[in-house]
Structures are given as C-alpha cells and as structure tokens.
Amino acid sequence: MDGDNETFASGFILLGFTARADLQVMCFILFLAIYVVTLVGNLGVIVLIRIDLCLHTPMYFFLSHLSLLDICYSSTIIPQSLRFFLVEKKVISFARxxxxxxxxxxxxxxxxxxxxxxxxxxxxxxxxxxxxxxxxSQRLCFGMLASAYLAAVISSTIHTVSVFHVPFCRSKVINHFFCDGPPLLALSCSNTHLSEVVVAAVVGFNVLNTTVFILVSYSLVLSAVLRIRSTDGRHKAFFTCASHLVSISLYYGSSLFMYLRPVSRHSLQWDKVVSMLYSVAVPMLNPFVCSLRNTDMKNAMSKARGRILTSLSICGPPLAERRGQPHHSERW
Structure with missing residues (x-):
C-alpha cells in the first residue's frame, strides 16, 4: 500500500493522446477546433430552442439537455487535454x-x-x-430527466469507487489522455477481477437497459411508419428518426466496445481512439446529426437569421449616416 499512498499524495502522470513531440501542436489545434465547434454547435442548439416558441415541445426539451450534456462531458476532458499538449509534465492529482x-x-x-x-x-x-x-406532459418530461440524473449519479458513484478502491502500486503513468476506468485498472498490482465485473455490470446495465428500450421503441415506430400510406409521410417519419439513430449508434457502439471487455484484452493505444470517438467526436457531431438536419431546427434558424438581419438593417442607416455614407431610404 506504500505505492498507493504515494499515488494519493502525488497523483498520476497522463501520457496523453500521443508521446511524439512533433505532433503535440497539431493535436492541440485539432482538439481546440473540435472543442470550439462543440461549444458553438451545442450552445447554438440550446439558445435556438430557448428563443423559438415553436420548439418548446418535449422533443426539443430533451434535445436541449442532450446538447447541455455534450458540453459538460466534453468540457470535463478537452480543456485539460489542451493544457497537457503544451506542457512537458502532464500530472493530474489523485482528487482531480x-x-x-x-x-x-x-x-x-x-x-x-x-x-x-x-x-x-x-x-x-x-x-x-x-x-x-x-x-x-411537462411533469413526465421533468420526471424522466430527474430520474436520468439520479440514476447517473448512483451508477457513477459505484463505478468510481470500484475503480479507485484498488491499490495503484504498479505505476503512476496512465496510458491515456484522461482518467478513465480501463487504463486506471491496468495500473493496479492486485487482482482487479471484482472491479472489472462491477464496472462492466454498472455500464452494462445502463447501456444495455437503455439500448433495449430504444430498440423496442423504434421497432414499434418502424411498424407504425410502414403502415403509413403516404410516401411523403413515411419519408418524413423515417427522416425524423434516422438522425437520432445515427447518434445512438455512434455513442452506444463505442461505449460498449470500450467498457464491456476484460482489461486483459484491452489495447490501450486503440482504446484512446475509441475514447476519442465517444468523448470528443460524438459531442461535436450531435448538433449536426441530431439537430441541425431537422426541418423544425432549420426553420427556427432561418427565422432567427431573419430577425438578426432585420435588426442590423434597422440599425444600419443611422450608422451609415454618422459615417457620412448615403442613406437610401427608398429601400424601406
């Protein structure tokens, strides 16, 4: 346990996404661009849903919270990764x-x-x-959202305790770009079988439980859509659900691949790529896949853009006059 006490005092060393010094700046630029797109895209979805009364429906209520979650969990990882790309000593404290x-x-x-x-x-x-x-109803929507957060806190507590209750006396170096379960368990000098089982059970329960629920829901949706006689109606229904299914496939596929394998079968270099997919790429893609290809969202963006252009046009002539430019009032 001396090694474990030392780890608690000094923390861990993260190797990051790559050890090659010549790629650090390139990775910094790539991660920064992804983070900016993630923030702008997801914040844009939240603001658009907030200001457009036509989007105040249950579907967009959940969509706005999906965007909020994408911002939260990408912000848990990317800012630290950006800092580590620029420093030589990539140390993270045990508590952090x-x-x-x-x-x-x-x-x-x-x-x-x-x-x-x-x-x-x-x-x-x-x-x-x-x-x-x-x-x-509004009550059901808030109840479902509150239940989601409660279930997440409980399962995350079990997950975190299961990972960190083992002694880390083999090494302090995490071959990853953030503190994740599999690379942390790989550092333990004790038998991690129980922790692996608990982590797999917690992740498996959440992912498989929600996956089955989603598959059943969409099976019923598919059955209903196939009964629609109108070709346009069938196409619209399929298109509405398709973007959601693409987002689900990316997120769930990478999560299942990452967590439901024994640590002994993990390739830590490959795991970095998989982790980047569900923790960095998916939050960036969600606004485009799940939101911005939606007809209602496009209409809302068009209205918002129209209001902005109108405001600029109204404010433009006085500004032009103050700058000594001609004011073409006949356009109005």
Missing part, C-alpha cells in the same frame, strides 16, 4: 482524477437515459399522436 472520472461517468450515463427518453418521445409522437400532448 477521481473527480474527472466521476463527472465524465455522470454526464455520459445521463446521456444514455436522455437518448432513451427521446426514443420514447418519438414512439408516442408517431404511434399515439392523439394522446401525445397528454402522455408527454
């Missing part, structure tokens, strides 16, 4: 490592349940359209 794993697990798990809630929303909207306003 625990906090990072717990926070990331909480946001990621909540996202699983929010995606499931969105699938249920689509099921009710397509299969029971007349009952939609009654079933998807």
């Amino acid at each position: 490592c625990v906090t990072q794993l717990f926070s990331f697990a909480t946001w990621a798990t909540t996202e699983c349940y929010v995606l499931a809630a969105m699938a249920y929303d689509r099921y009710v909207a397509i299969c029971k359209p007349l009952l939609y306003p009654v079933v998807m």
Whole structure:
C-alpha cells in the first residue's frame, strides 16, 4: 500500500493522446477546433430552442439537455487535454482524477437515459399522436430527466469507487489522455477481477437497459411508419428518426466496445481512439446529426437569421449616416 499512498499524495502522470513531440501542436489545434465547434454547435442548439416558441415541445426539451450534456462531458476532458499538449509534465492529482472520472461517468450515463427518453418521445409522437400532448406532459418530461440524473449519479458513484478502491502500486503513468476506468485498472498490482465485473455490470446495465428500450421503441415506430400510406409521410417519419439513430449508434457502439471487455484484452493505444470517438467526436457531431438536419431546427434558424438581419438593417442607416455614407431610404 506504500505505492498507493504515494499515488494519493502525488497523483498520476497522463501520457496523453500521443508521446511524439512533433505532433503535440497539431493535436492541440485539432482538439481546440473540435472543442470550439462543440461549444458553438451545442450552445447554438440550446439558445435556438430557448428563443423559438415553436420548439418548446418535449422533443426539443430533451434535445436541449442532450446538447447541455455534450458540453459538460466534453468540457470535463478537452480543456485539460489542451493544457497537457503544451506542457512537458502532464500530472493530474489523485482528487482531480477521481473527480474527472466521476463527472465524465455522470454526464455520459445521463446521456444514455436522455437518448432513451427521446426514443420514447418519438414512439408516442408517431404511434399515439392523439394522446401525445397528454402522455408527454411537462411533469413526465421533468420526471424522466430527474430520474436520468439520479440514476447517473448512483451508477457513477459505484463505478468510481470500484475503480479507485484498488491499490495503484504498479505505476503512476496512465496510458491515456484522461482518467478513465480501463487504463486506471491496468495500473493496479492486485487482482482487479471484482472491479472489472462491477464496472462492466454498472455500464452494462445502463447501456444495455437503455439500448433495449430504444430498440423496442423504434421497432414499434418502424411498424407504425410502414403502415403509413403516404410516401411523403413515411419519408418524413423515417427522416425524423434516422438522425437520432445515427447518434445512438455512434455513442452506444463505442461505449460498449470500450467498457464491456476484460482489461486483459484491452489495447490501450486503440482504446484512446475509441475514447476519442465517444468523448470528443460524438459531442461535436450531435448538433449536426441530431439537430441541425431537422426541418423544425432549420426553420427556427432561418427565422432567427431573419430577425438578426432585420435588426442590423434597422440599425444600419443611422450608422451609415454618422459615417457620412448615403442613406437610401427608398429601400424601406
């Protein structure tokens, strides 16, 4: 336990995404660009849903929280990675490592349940359209969201305790770019079988449980869509659900691949690529895949852009006059 006490005092060393010094600046620019796009895209979705009254529906309520979660869990990882790309000593304290794993697990798990809630929303909207306003009440939506956060906190606590209760006396060097369960368990000098089982059980319960719920919901949706006689109606229903399914496939596929394998079968270099997919790439892609290809969102963006251009046009002539430029009043 002396090594474990030393780890607690001095923390861990993160190797980062690459050890090659010539790639550090390139990775910094790439991660920074991804983070900026993630923030702008997801904040844009949240603001757009907030200001457009036509988007104040259960579907977009969950979509705005999905964007918020994407911001939260990418912000748990990327800012630290950006700093580590620019410094030689990539040290993270024990407490910060625990906090990072717990926070990331909480946001990621909540996202699983929010995606499931969105699938249920689509099921009710397509299969029971007349009952939609009654079933998807504001009370139910808030209840589903609160349950998602509660389930995430409980499972993340179990996950984090299971990882950090083992002694880390083999090494302090984490071959990863953030504190994640599999690379941390690889540092233990004790038998980690119980921790592996607990982590796999917690992640498996959340991911497989919500996956089954989503598959059942969309199976019923598919059955209802195939009964639609109108080709346009069938195409619209498919298109509404397709973007959601793409986002689910990316997120769930990489998560299952990462967590539901024994540590002994992990390739830590390959795990970095998989981790980057679900922790960095998916939050960036979600606004485009799940939101901005939606017809209602496009209409809302067009209206918002129109209001902005109108405001600029109204403010433009006085400014032009103050600068001595001609004011063409006949345009108005």
